[in-house]
Amino acid sequence: MIKGGLTVDHNAPSVLHFQSNYTKSELRVDSVSLKEFTKYEWQENRLKNIEKVRKRTLRVNVSNKDGKKIGGAKIKIQQRKLQFVIGCATPSSILMSESYQKWFVSRFTTAVFDNEMKWYYVEGLQGHENYSTPDAMLKFFEDHGIDVRGHTVLWGADNIQRWVKELPPRQLLSESVRRMGSLMSRYAGKLVAWDVVNENLHHPLFEERLGKNASAMFYKIASSLDSKATMFLNEFNTLEHPGDMVSIPSKYVEKLQEIKAFPGNEELVIGIGLQGHFDSHPNIPYVRAVFDLLGETKMPIWLTELNVMPCSNQAYYLEEIMREAFAHPAVKGMMIWIGWKPDRCNEMCLLNYELQNSPSGDVVDKLFAEWKTTNLTGVTDKEGSFEVKVFHGDYEITVYNPNGGANVTKEVQVYDDKSETLHVSISL
Structure with a gap:
C-alpha cells in the first residue's frame, strides 16, 4: 500500500503522477482513493482521535x-503524570542555571542530552574516556524523577572522531563493541531508551565497513547490555521530507525488518525514532500517513528530535505537529529538540536569554495544560x-x-x- 497526503493552498487542476525507480517491472495503479478535508474537518477528526486514544x-x-x-x-x-511522553533535549548548561532547572523539571517527564553521551564527547582521544558531564546530568534528572533517553551509542556520520574513521574493519568492530560496553554498562537500568545506531539509513558506515548485518548485530548486543530499555532506530527526513528517498517509510520498515530478522532479535521491541526536523512548511497530511504506515509495524513511535526551522509561523507549525502526534495511537512520545544555551539559541527555542517563554514555549505550555486533568x-x-x-x-x-x-x-x-x-x- 502507498499512502500520502498534501495540502492545497489554491484551486487548480491537478494530476497525480506515480513514479518508481524500479525498472524491471511495469508500475500499475490498481486502486486510488483521494479524499479532501477542510482545515476544520481535519482538526475535528484530530480532536475525536485524542478523546478516543488518549483518554x-x-x-x-x-x-x-x-x-x-x-x-x-x-x-x-x-493527575501527577501524563502517560504520553513529552520530553525535551538539553545540553550541560542545565547544570549551571537554577532558573533553567526549575523551568525544565516543572514541565517535562523525560530528557535527552544534546551531545554529552555521544562517543566523540566522552572519548575524543582514543582510550581517554571522560563521563563526568553525562554522569552529573543523569544524577540531576534522577534526583528530580525525570526519565532519560540515551543518545547515541554509535553513529556513522562524517563528524565522528577521525581516529574512529581511520580504524580498519576488524579494529572498528572491536572498538565499537568496547564503546557499547563502556557506555551501556555504565548506565544500564537507568535509561528508558537507547538510540543504538544513529541515522544508519543516511550514514551506513558500519554496514559498509563491517557487512550488511552490522546494525542488526549491534542491536542484539545492545539488548543484552540493557534489557530494560527500548532500543531505537533514529532517522531524519522519514517524517519531515517526503522527497528523501534514502529514508522513506518503506526503507525504514526494511531496515527494521532486517534487524529483527537477525538471529536472537526476533522478539526484540525496536522503537521507531523519527527525528522531525521540519522546515517552514510541514506537510501535515503526509505526517499522518507516515504514522499510519509505520504504525502497522506495531512498534512504538517517538518523535525524537522535534523542532521547526525559524519562520514567521514557527510556533503555529510546532503546535500542528505536536497535535498530530498526540492524536495518533501509534505515537507514544515526543522529544522537543531545543538545546537552550545561555549564549545562543539553535533553530528553535522555547526560552529566550532571560529564560522567558518564546511563542513556541507558550505553545508547549498551552498543550501541557490542555492535555492534563x-x-x-x-x-x-x-x-x-x-x-x-x-x-x-x-x-x-x-x-x-x-x-x-x-x-x-x-x-x-x-x-x-x-x-x-x-x-x-x-x-x-
Whole structure:
C-alpha cells in the first residue's frame, strides 16, 4: 500500500503522477482513493482521535468497611503524570542555571542530552574516556524523577572522531563493541531508551565497513547490555521530507525488518525514532500517513528530535505537529529538540536569554495544560460511584468522608488498556 497526503493552498487542476525507480517491472495503479478535508474537518477528526486514544473512563466506587455503598462523598482527582511522553533535549548548561532547572523539571517527564553521551564527547582521544558531564546530568534528572533517553551509542556520520574513521574493519568492530560496553554498562537500568545506531539509513558506515548485518548485530548486543530499555532506530527526513528517498517509510520498515530478522532479535521491541526536523512548511497530511504506515509495524513511535526551522509561523507549525502526534495511537512520545544555551539559541527555542517563554514555549505550555486533568472534583451518586473520562496517566484520588471520618487518598495508574473503564474501589 502507498499512502500520502498534501495540502492545497489554491484551486487548480491537478494530476497525480506515480513514479518508481524500479525498472524491471511495469508500475500499475490498481486502486486510488483521494479524499479532501477542510482545515476544520481535519482538526475535528484530530480532536475525536485524542478523546478516543488518549483518554479512559475512570470509575471510583466508594463504600464503608462493611461494603455499604456511600453516596454524597466528595472526590478530588489530581493527575501527577501524563502517560504520553513529552520530553525535551538539553545540553550541560542545565547544570549551571537554577532558573533553567526549575523551568525544565516543572514541565517535562523525560530528557535527552544534546551531545554529552555521544562517543566523540566522552572519548575524543582514543582510550581517554571522560563521563563526568553525562554522569552529573543523569544524577540531576534522577534526583528530580525525570526519565532519560540515551543518545547515541554509535553513529556513522562524517563528524565522528577521525581516529574512529581511520580504524580498519576488524579494529572498528572491536572498538565499537568496547564503546557499547563502556557506555551501556555504565548506565544500564537507568535509561528508558537507547538510540543504538544513529541515522544508519543516511550514514551506513558500519554496514559498509563491517557487512550488511552490522546494525542488526549491534542491536542484539545492545539488548543484552540493557534489557530494560527500548532500543531505537533514529532517522531524519522519514517524517519531515517526503522527497528523501534514502529514508522513506518503506526503507525504514526494511531496515527494521532486517534487524529483527537477525538471529536472537526476533522478539526484540525496536522503537521507531523519527527525528522531525521540519522546515517552514510541514506537510501535515503526509505526517499522518507516515504514522499510519509505520504504525502497522506495531512498534512504538517517538518523535525524537522535534523542532521547526525559524519562520514567521514557527510556533503555529510546532503546535500542528505536536497535535498530530498526540492524536495518533501509534505515537507514544515526543522529544522537543531545543538545546537552550545561555549564549545562543539553535533553530528553535522555547526560552529566550532571560529564560522567558518564546511563542513556541507558550505553545508547549498551552498543550501541557490542555492535555492534563487537573483539580477534578465530584460527588458519588447514590450507588457510591463517580465516573469521569481522564487522560491516561498517574493519578492521586482523595475521597472525603461525608460522615466525618478519616479521608482516604489512593494512587492509581489510568493507562491505555483494552478495557474502556478502570474501576477503582476505595473503602472509608
